[in-house]
Amino acid sequence: MGLKWNRTPQETRVPGYPSSGGDSRLDSFFVSETAAPPRTRPTATMDRRLKRTSMLLTMILSAAVALGLSLSGSRAQQPAAPPKTAPTFYRDVLPILQGHCQQCHRAGGIAPMAFETYAQLKPYAAAVKVATQTKSMPPWFADPEVGKFLNDPSLSEQEIATLSAWADSGAPAGRSDEASAPRVWTENWTIPQPDLVLKMPQPVRLPAGGDIEYTYEIVPTHFTEGRWVQMAEVLPARRGNVHHAVVYVRPPDSSWLRHAPVGVPFTASALGDPADRASAMWTDSDILLVYAPGSSPDMWPESMAKYVPAGADLVFQMHYTATGTATEDQTSVGLRFAKQPPPQRVLTLQLTNDHFVIPPGAPNYRVEARGTLPNDAVLLSFFPHMHLRGKSFEYNLVRHGKARGGAPQNPAAVGFEPLLRVHYHFHWQMSYRLATPMHLAAGTELQAVAWFDNSRDNPHNPDPDVAVRWGEQTYDEMMVGFFDVAVDARLDKRSFFVRH
Ligand code: HEC
Numbered sequence: 001m002g003l004k005w006n007r008t009p010q011e012t013r014v015p016g017y018p019s020s021g022g023d024s025r026l027d028s029f030f031v032s033e034t035a036a037p038p039r040t041r042p043t044a045t046m047d048r049r050l051k052r053t054s055m056l057l058t059m060i061l062s063a064a065v066a067l068g069l070s071l072s073g074s075r076a077q078q079p080a081a082p083p084k085t086a087p088t089f090y091r092d093v094l095p096i097l098q099g100h101c102q103q104c105h106r107a108g109g110i111a112p113m114a115f116e117t118y119a120q121l122k123p124y125a126a127a128v129k130v131a132t133q134t135k136s137m138p139p140w141f142a143d144p145e146v147g148k149f150l151n152d153p154s155l156s157e158q159e160i161a162t163l164s165a166w167a168d169s170g171a172p173a174g175r176s177d178e179a180s181a182p183r184v185w186t187e188n189w190t191i192p193q194p195d196l197v198l199k200m201p202q203p204v205r206l207p208a209g210g211d212i213e214y215t216y217e218i219v220p221t222h223f224t225e226g227r228w229v230q231m232a233e234v235l236p237a238r239r240g241n242v243h244h245a246v247v248y249v250r251p252p253d254s255s256w257l258r259h260a261p262v263g264v265p266f267t268a269s270a271l272g273d274p275a276d277r278a279s280a281m282w283t284d285s286d287i288l289l290v291y292a293p294g295s296s297p298d299m300w301p302e303s304m305a306k307y308v309p310a311g312a313d314l315v316f317q318m319h320y321t322a323t324g325t326a327t328e329d330q331t332s333v334g335l336r337f338a339k340q341p342p343p344q345r346v347l348t349l350q351l352t353n354d355h356f357v358i359p360p361g362a363p364n365y366r367v368e369a370r371g372t373l374p375n376d377a378v379l380l381s382f383f384p385h386m387h388l389r390g391k392s393f394e395y396n397l398v399r400h401g402k403a404r405g406g407a408p409q410n411p412a413a414v415g416f417e418p419l420l421r422v423h424y425h426f427h428w429q430m431s432y433r434l435a436t437p438m439h440l441a442a443g444t445e446l447q448a449v450a451w452f453d454n455s456r457d458n459p460h461n462p463d464p465d466v467a468v469r470w471g472e473q474t475y476d477e478m479m480v481g482f483f484d485v486a487v488d489a490r491l492d493k494r495s496f497f498v499r500h
Pocket of ligand 1: 097101102127139
């Protein structure tokens with residue numbers, strides 16, 4: 001059926017796509033997975049982990065600047081002149097915080113300190129100047145030369161200059177009557193008040209230390225009819241312990257984890273049924289959303305939504321990390337439903353390569369995956385995923401040139417159009433939403449390329465002396481290029497892969 005597979009010498013395969021040979025069987029969807037710090041390292045609190053992250057980032061960024069490779073690329077224009085009078089907190093700084101920082105720096109947000117009031121920000125004035133000038137804050141890893149993204153929180157040069165000038169002039173408060181109205185956050189939700197909150201019925205007990213096996217909890221929706229989800233957000237009860245969460249939509253006719261208990265936490269190794277045990281990591285269920293530190297909730301445009309069929313269950317797949325204190329988590333997902341059935345349905349697909357072997361010490365090892373879309377789709381967003389040796393990640397459109405005179409394809413005339421290029425950072429798993437969704441015709445080939453640093457120079461490398469393969473623990477590696485597409489609302493993930 002014309003489904004193309006491109007096997008590179010590195011044995012690339014694309015489990016998100018039907019297998020070669022042209023059958024339209026849907027096989028081998030990987031369960032997404034992000035992982036804990038390696039077990040050789042003492043468990044640290046999230047704050048400390050992130051602190052190291054930001055120091056590292058600052059180092060990377062300064063190194064890049066020193067080499068003239070500023071990440072800001074085209075944006076590195078003349079620094080804008082600061083405002084004539086010294087900027088004040090209420091008039092000039094607060095609006096920047098509301099627009100670019102408070103999604104994390106607020107009471108209950110993922111950052112360790114809130115930036116909602118003058119008293120909260122003042123002690124950080126100098127740190128804010130440094131963090132914004134080096135672009136370690138707000139966190140964002142996309143190469144600005146490639147693509148434009150809706151959720152890019154980056155500051156303009158003007159805004160950076162304003163924050164610096166404010167810090168340099170003694171961080172004045174200014175007149176509080178000039179303050180913009182406080183930005184209101186719904187409890188801890190970033191999306192507006194959800195129409196429905198589905199919470200794990202039973203809390204998961206978390207030990208103080210050690211590796212924690214992936215924990216699942218199946219949460220029935222009790223939907224008597226299919227529902228269209230316009231926005232979705234994962235809200236952990238213990239943010240510091242949740243390294244990632246993936247919420248799957250298990251339709252009632254799916255056999256995935258069918259013998260597993262419902263409404264109680266379990267791990268794959270504890271399952272009695274061998275088929276369930278073996279398939280815990282493999283499903284063709286669609287993903288509702290992926291959560292990781294720094295990721296933002298899913299909010300689809302009016303005309304599109306994710307679909308949850310009647311009788312479906314949500315399967316929470318949780319990767320917890322121990323933080324030194326025994327505790328409990330009971331994660332929720334908040335849903336806002338579309339007002340009417342949308343014309344388009346959002347599916348999460350993936351380009352995955354699980355056949356690589358990264359040699360010991362390799363500083364820049366390249367792994368790629370390709371796949372061809374069986375049907376028309378509108379490309380919406382990306383979510384690259386690797387582990388501790390991840391270095392950078394790229395998505396490209398593959399353009400096959402035709403030889404003159406309508407001759408068959410000339411393989412030499414292949415062009416790659418970059419869609420996203422990121423400096424990968426394990427501690428910040430982010431989605432990148434295209435500012436302008438892109439129509440891709442059936443037959444369009446997509447490529448994902450990952451680079452891994454297995455050298456000693458990678459400060460996160462748990463062991464530079466071993467060859468590294470695919471595996472679920474962080475000392476193994478993964479190469480998954482998730483991407484979201486909008487398709488005709490009548491299609492589901494299975495039928496999308498049948499060419500019509
Ligand atoms: C996506 C979430 C997120 C956003 C958006 C964000 N921060 Fe942060 N920020 C964090 C987290 C988490 C930390 C703590 C860990 C760390 O130090 O990296 C932090 C730490 C900081 C620090 C401490 C110093 C440092 O660099 O470690 C400063 C200063 C800071 N942020 C300023 C800002 C400012 C100013 C903005 C907006 C312009 C902003 N942040 C936006 C998540 C965020």
